[in-house]
Amino acid sequence: MHTPHRGALFEPERPQSRRLKARVVDICRRESLRPQHDLGQHFLVDERVLADIVEAASLEPRLPILEIGPGIGVLTEALARFGVDLTAVELDTACARYLAxxxxxxxxxxxxxxxxxGWWERSRATYTEGEFxxxxNLPFNIASHVLNIFLSSTPRPRAMTVLLQKEVAQRTAASPGSTSMLSLMAQSYADVHIVRTVKRSAFWPMPKVDAALVTFRDIHWRHAGIDEKVFFKVARAGFSARRKKLRNNLAGFAGLLPSAVEALLLSIGISENARAQExxxxxxxxxxxxxxN
Structure with a gap:
């Protein structure tokens, strides 16, 4: 896909980033907009990160884009340059008014x-699986919930390219030994890749934690023949006490003797001492x- 000329919003030099921050602060001052802490608002003010989001998104001209929590529209403006159909949903009334x-x-x-x-619940019927x-830049306070909704229920997007709190990003991409329900959920639906970490200084106001740019691609249920609800019900039992061995957690859930679960684990090559996160x-x-079965 053709990449548009990188104007002021896309220049990677730090002086340009300072100008973007000055512009964001000026817009907020002029429009009497105050970032809402309770909404998790931290506006992106780093040119290089902005360019990386657009590049990582690998946008398809034919596919509509959904942006959640656009704030004052820094990313919105960058995405709009591609001319694709773009819907940006903003909870903050004052920010939404400015964006309009x-x-x-x-x-x-x-x-x-x-x-x-709430808007998605009312509008999802107008979207097609894999066709958006x-x-x-997801508000940190709702990011995990947003991931769960868009990965585990239909219609699912073709791909998601999002900024997440660094710790949440690492949990979604975790490998055996440090997995969790979040990583199991994310990787049961998508190829998860951390593109880069993002310093907290890339946002205004500056949050207390760093962030990461993450892509979720090839989104679909990866366990054909296994009911999703049953899968996660059993998995939650497995993770219910992380320090306990998996055989004990599952035995209590399934009403089986630990020895029976142990035999099952061994039959499929899993150690009888394994824990869920392994x-x-x-x-x-x-x-x-x-x-x-």
Whole structure:
């Protein structure tokens, strides 16, 4: 896909980034906009990170984009340059009002004021599985919930390119030994890749933690033949006491003797001393197949 000329918003030099921050601060002052801590608002002010989001998104001209929590529209403006159909959903009334004025001359940009997940519940029927993308600087306080909704329920996007709190990003991409319910959920639906870490100084106001740019691609349920609800019900039991061995957690859930679960684990090549966080995605799939068939 052709990449548009990188104007002021895309220049990687730090002086340009300082200008973007000055511009963001000026807009907030002029429009009497105050970043809302309770909404997790931290506006992106780093040119290089902005360019990396657009590049990582690998946008398809034919696919609409959904942006959650656009704030004052720094990423919105960068995405709008591609001319694709873009819907940005902003909870903050004052920010949404500013966005509506700022993008009124761009008919391919649709500004929605309201709760993004509530709007999605009402609007999801107008979208098609795998036929839209998500790109967003997700508010930290709702990021995990947003991931769960868009990965585990239909219609699912083709891909998601999002900024997350660094710790959350690392949990989604965790490998055996440090996995969790979040990583198991994310990797059961998508190829998860951390593109880069992002310093907290890339945002204004500056949050207390760093962030990371993460892509979720090839989104679909990866455990064919296994019911999703049953899969995660059993997995939650497995992770219910992280310090306990998996055999004990599952025995209590399934009403089996620990020895019976131990025999099952050994039959599929999993140590009888394994803990839930040590299993690979494939081992979870095989285990679930045995438990549910």
């Amino acid at each position: 004025r700022n993008f009124h001359s761009k008919p391919h940009v649709h500004i929605i004021q309201g709760d993004a997940l 993308d998500i790109a967003a 299993l690979s995605l494939e081992e979870w799939r095989v285990l679930m197949s045995k438990l549910t």
